[in-house]
Structure formats: structure tokens, C-alpha cells
Amino acid sequence: MPDAMTGIVFDIRELTIHDGPGLRTTVFLKGCPLRCAWCHNPEGMTPAPQLLHSPVGDRWAGRRYTAPELAAILNRQAPLLTDGGVSFSGGEPLMQAAFLAAVLDRLEGLHVVLGTSGWAPEADFRRVAGRSDLVLFDLKLMDPEAHEAWTGVDNGPIQANLAVLASLGKPFIIRVPLVPGVTDTEPNLRAIARRVRALPEPPPVELLPYNLAAGGKYAACGLEWRPDYDEQARNQVNLQPFHELQLEVRVL
């Protein structure tokens, strides 16, 4: 892989809590093919660096790194990350699959977590998931039409990559963002539970309750936060469908 290959990162955060086991540093890769109505990282949507405007001043979101540069930053932290590792999130990290694979090839002994929507060409998915130690795989909506309506994309590739992931023999976890009245409905959670149950070795499931701060960064991105669902509606943190199918489930 050429050293000149570059990628765009909109944040590197240390001591992240929700991005995998142990002590972790998370790299947020910029750009996402999905447009989830509840997205709380709107600065991760577009691929190019963008200037954010906030009352305390302007700030660039998105900085270009070469793969060796980013790998060097992470490797320099490796001595402190032996009880954890690095995680890649976004945006959708697989939007920059070639760059990410080049970074992963340069990491020295770091445990790698990939957090992904699963929406990517199969080759890209294989390339990155195959170089990861743990995959956090989102399942948002099982109904294809609802998925397209709320995220802007068809969930066919996601389902296909889930099958690929199950065949890789990698540890993985299914993650479900609970959006009031959208993803937290009983039919959707039951459908997700059935899908997970049907996998050869059903992985654990993690439910992420809705975060009311989701709209916080839209204004800075020049976007209007106007969700088509009732944010204040009661969030259904329903473990029953998973328990009924003897799945391991927990709430983050």
C-alpha cells in the first residue's frame, strides 16, 4: 500500500467508553453513505473537511492523514492501550476502506475494533473486518422500506455483510440504536432478535438507548435539526425479544 494514501479523520478521542472493551482510543473517519434521521455525529456525514461554526468560534472538522501518520499516532499510544486498543468509527469507516486497511496493516500489536453500519461493498467489508479483532455491527431496522426511509439506503448490503461476518469466525457484537418510535418498536426488535438467532453462532446484542443530545452539533454544521420522530417519546428499552430467544443482551 502506498504511503501517500490519505484519509480524513474528524476526531481522535481517548478514553472512549462505548467503543469496545478496555481502555480505548477511537478514530472517527469522516464520510458516511447513510443519512440516519437520528445521527448524532453530523460532522461525520460528508467526506470532505468542513468548517464548523459555533458561538465559541470556528473549528475545522476533518483532517487529512497519511496511513503511516495515523498509524504512528496510534502506535505511539500502544504502551498504554495493552488493556484495550483502538477503535474505528465514523461516519462509516468502510467509506475509506483502502486507507483504513493500510492503517491497520501498520498497527503494532494493537487490538482493533471496527464499528460499522455494515453498508459497504463486500470486498471492502472483508478487507477491513478481516484485519479487525472485534466488529461492532449495527442493525437498525429489519424492514427494507423502513430502513430506506429512515437511513436513506437499502439494507440488502448490510444483511449480506452480516452473513459474511458470521462466516469469518471473528468475534462480533450486534448493536441496536434505540430511537423512539422508529427502531425501538416491538416488531423491529423481534425481527432483529430472530435474525441474530438465525446466525450460526449468535453473537451478543447491545442496545443503545436514545441520546437526547443527538441534535447538539447540527447548527455548527449549518444543518437544521428537525427529526421526523418524537424525541421526547418514551424510549422502549425492551430486552424481552432477546431474552425469549436466549440471546445475550445488555444495555449500554
Place this chain on the structure above:
Amino acid sequence: MNQAPVSPTATPATLPPRLAAMRSRIRAGEHRPLRVTDSIDLLGECEAEQLSWPLRVARLTRRMCEAQTVVIDHDERIAFTRTVKRVPEIYPPGTLKALLAGRTLHELGPISNLCADWGMVLGLGLSARRAVALASRRRLAADPAAVEFLDAAIETIDAVLALARRYAEAARQAGRADLAELLERVPAEPAASFHQALQSLRLCHAVLWLGGHYHCGLGRLDQYLWPYLEADLEAGRIDPAGAEELLAEFFISLNKDSDLYPGIQQGDNGQSLMLGGLRRDGGDGVNPLTTLVLRAAWAVALIDPKINLRVDRHTSLDLLALAVQLTRLGLGFPQWCNDEVVIPGLAAAGYALEDARDYTVAACWEFTIPGRGMEVVNIGAVSMPAAADRAIRAGLAAGEPFERILDRVAADLHDQVQVLATASRTLLLPPAPYYSVLMDGCLERGGDLSQGLVYNNFGIHGAASANAADALAAVKTLVYDQGRVAPARLLAALAGDFAGDEPLRLELRTEPPKVGNHDDGADALLVKLFDAFADACAAAGGNGRGGRFRAGSGSAMYYVWLASGHEGMREPAVGATADGRRRGEFFSSSLAPSPSTTVRGPLSVLQSFGKLDYRRICNGGPLTMELADSLFQGADAVAKVALFIRAFVKSGCQQLQLNTLNVDTLRDAQRHPDRHRNLVVRVWGWSGYFCELDATYQNQIIGRHVYGK
């Protein structure tokens, strides 16, 4: 191996109803009306009898003990409540001045910021200490100074024993046979149970404060109290829950009188204790009491005592997670000390290995050896920003290469240390007969504590180091390496406090490397600053008391005083600095990135400060971080922060203070103090109630960089 009596994190620690009520009464100040005596008159008799200084100090202790009204609260199991508010003068001001005759006192005067050998005191009892004093008195009968000192020491012992007797009698009369039996035995006799040990400690420790001493450390509590608890547990006299309850009551009792203690701010009282760490013999000192102390502090959730925990790579994650529960409460402690760094540092500074392993914090963060250190751990501080700023301005004006600026910094630090060292040689420590009773060897040799112990070093802090390193990094990068900023432009901007050149200020603030990002461009300069400072301390030689000057990294109040000026500082306030800081803006506190730096995160901060050679700066001074309280909202958060403590050990940093705060909460507390009376923040070596702090400090805390978003 000892079996842990309770699983560390099994259940949240809570107070039994009796103690919950006691805690509420004390927080509400219901015991304060019992303070019937404002101050006693001592001067008259001291003058009439023309007492010597040692005998005046002994008389002070005695009269303060005598003047206490006995308070037996109906449900207390550990007694003592102070009822005399103020410590009286023992010399008229003019006489004291003449007595000093060119010498100077440290801070308020009385010996402070030390740790007694509490294990020895509890184990022998004061009657045995009295017998030692009498034996020395017979042996040294021909030495009038020794006889006078020993008479003074005996007077203080008798005063404490008389106070205990009055408490015992009152307890009898109140029908509290249990308390009476305790106080009839201790502190006179060796403690024979965990309960007796706590009662003995409460009284002996409280009397130190009555005599005007302050920042009186409690030392390695889980080490010296464990033998009593272990024997009680084995004999079935107590169970772990009972022990936890007694500890909790002891901790509540330490909050009774703390508003009367001297300090820069309420809460700055240095009632600190140390847990864990290596034993003197090199074995692991963590024992079941370590866990119980943490649980009791969790249940009590008050700012005293301030908990310190010694850690190394073997410290169990369970213990770390339990300790992190205190951090999560926002108490500002525990403060973490890395045995793997501190012990070699003290050994390199000349401490015997067994003593180095026995270290504790004196009060805030400086390291000392219980019973063996008569050290003045904060004799002063050098202003690193002043050194950097003077070097930068002079070097740029003279058109010198950057290396010459670094030479100037080293010379400036050398001069600052010389000034402090010279001034410290005039230091006069007043006699301290009662404190001497509690130390190793004073009664045995017939010499007062103020004459010294095994270790007699002075500590000098290197304050506001990150701003100084950032200023040097900015000059090196923008003026020398890149040539983007002309020296004349920078000099003019500094002289004018950046008026008219805001673009340059922003460039200085955002472009160059900054300490805290694991970037050698700035970190290497931080290392050079401390190397030069350590060289300067080494070159200062002896302190005239058989000790040397230890370099440290704390800043106490200096981060404010160096910026805005203060009568307590020798160094003038620093104006605008080359890191893009305007005149008057605060510096970094102890070891921390500059307040205006946006850092990558807490791991990078560890890595930046892990580059320092702490063997040469063994006085102490914590890396200080604020973690947003949102960090603690995840299910695994406590375990993750425990792993972060382990990363701190691996990083090679020396000492760590973690605060938990939410900026919105702090702002709300400023607007509505009534709603946030119990909001605790840690400001330097201490925790305080936020609403009781001056607005200046409140604003500084709010303005400090918050890690995590």
C-alpha cells in the same frame, strides 16, 4: 494471604441511620454552638512566669486541653469535639519579632505539613512515651536544654491524659460505660482493639491542631491500624460491617472541627491519609482494611479525610474500581501515587529503601516519611513562566540563537532557587514539644522535633511548567524553525499585551506544539525545564539543617499568584507570554496542560508528563485532570477509569489527581449556591465545597480544560 472481608464493589457503601443522622448534624453545624470559648488568655501567665519558648508551647497545649468543654453526643462511639475556637498567642507581637532577630518563620509559624508516627503512638500509648521522657530526663539531667524540652513534652502528655480522663468521667456520668471504658484506657495505654485505636488516634490528632499545628497528616492508616482490626476479626470481637461503621464514624468526626483549621481556603486543611503500597519490607501492603477505608469514605462522602492511594502495576482492578467510586462521587480523591516512580525517586534522593517504601503524603501531595521526616516540603516555588519569559525577551532582543535562550532559562531558574535557598537558611522552626512526643527519637535523644529528624529536606516547587514550555515551544517553532514571526513583532506584542496583534496571539495559541499532546516539540522543552530546575536544586547544596533541596512539581496557589501577583510571592507577576496568554490569565495548576490548550485526550496527557525524570523531582506535585462526569455514565465506566489508573502507572507519571466535574453544574452552583451546598471540587492539594470558594477560584475551576466532551 488475607481474605478480603467484603467484596470491594459488591454493594454501594451506605451509612447506617445513626451515622447518616450524625453526618447531617455535622454538615448543618449543629455542634458549633457548643463552641463556648472563643479564645483563652495565655499571654498573661506566659509573661508573668517569663516562660521559655518550649514551655510556652507546652503551656499552650495544656491550657487548650483544659479549656475544652467535654462533649458527649448521645450516640457517639468515638468522642472529641473541639469547643475552643481560636489558638491564642504565646508571645506579644513585639517580643516575637525580637525573638526571631533576623530569622523567619515558615507560613503561620508552628510546625506543619508533617506526618507523625501514629503506629508507634497507638502501639505504645502516651504513658509509655511519658516513661521514655522520664528516663531520658534522668539520663540527661546535666543538660538543661534537654531537661526543659522533656519537661515540656511531659506537660503536653499529661495535658492529653487529663483531657481523656475528663472525657471518661463525663461519659460515666452520662451513662456511657462503653465510651468511659475506652477513654479510661486510651490514649494512655496501648490500644487493645480497633475501636480503641480509632479513639486514641482521634484524640491525639485533634490535640495537634489545638496546639496550633496544621496540615497534620494521618499517614498510612491501613498499615498501622490493620493489626488491631486483624486481631479483633480473628477473636470475633468485630465483623467487617462493624469495622466499616467505626471507620465511617471516625471519618465523620474529622469533619467536625475542620472549619477552625487554618488554610488558604475552607477545606485546605491537609487531613490526608495514605492507603496501600509496599510495606517497609517490600511486601504488598494492601490488606482488607484498605478496602474498608475506601468503602467507609464512599459512604461518608465528605471532604475529610482526603484519601491517597499508592498503586503499582500489580494493584488489583477490583481495588482500583472501588477507589474510582470515590472519584465518581466528585470528591476529588483519591489522589493516586505511583510506587514504581515515587520509591526509586526517594531512594535516589538519599532515603533508605525501607523508609522510601514507607512514604506518605505530608498533607497535600509532597512525600514524607511518617515519624522520620522534619521536612519543610513547600519552602517556596520558582516561577517557570517568569524564567521562560525573561529568557525569551532578552534572547530575542539580543538576536541570540534558541539554545542561548534555553541557557538563559537555566540560569534564571538557578538564580530563583538560590534566592529561595538563601532565604530558607534563615528559617526558624518553633519548638513543638507535643509533636515531638509523636515522632521517632525526639524523647529518646532529649531533643525537640524542631531540631530535626532523620530527614530534614526542603521542597521547592516548579510552578506553571506547562505554560513555560509552551512559550518556549512557540518561540522555537514560529520564530526560529519556521521563521514565520519576526522577533521584533513578538517582542512588541508581548510588551503591549497583544493589543493590536490579535492574529499573532491566536497563532501562538493554536499553531505551535503544546504540552499535553504527546508531542516532543513541546514535551522536550518541559523536560529541559525540569532538568534545569533539578540541577539548580542540586547546586543549592545543603539547607543548613542536614538536608537538601528537593525539586517538586506542585503549584498550590502559585498558578494564580504568579499570574496576578501576591504578597506571598517573591517573583513579580508575569505579563503576556509567548504561548499566547494575555496578562492576568491563569497558568496551569501543578502538572497540567495550559488552561487554553485543547488536548487530544487524557492518554496523551499521561504520555506527555510521563517523559519527566521524576527521580530528580521527588518532592511531589500531581498531574491534574478533570474528567467530565458524562464519562461515568456508561455501564463499564468505573472499570474503564480503573484501567486508566493502570495506564497512569505504566506511563511513568508520579502522582495523579482526577476531578470529576460538569461545567453546567458548576455554573448553576455559582448562580444558585443554595442548591449545591455539598458540591465538592478539588482545587489543588485539597477538596473544598465549591460554593465556599472565592469567585476567582470558582471561575478558574470552570475555565480549566475539561477532558472528554
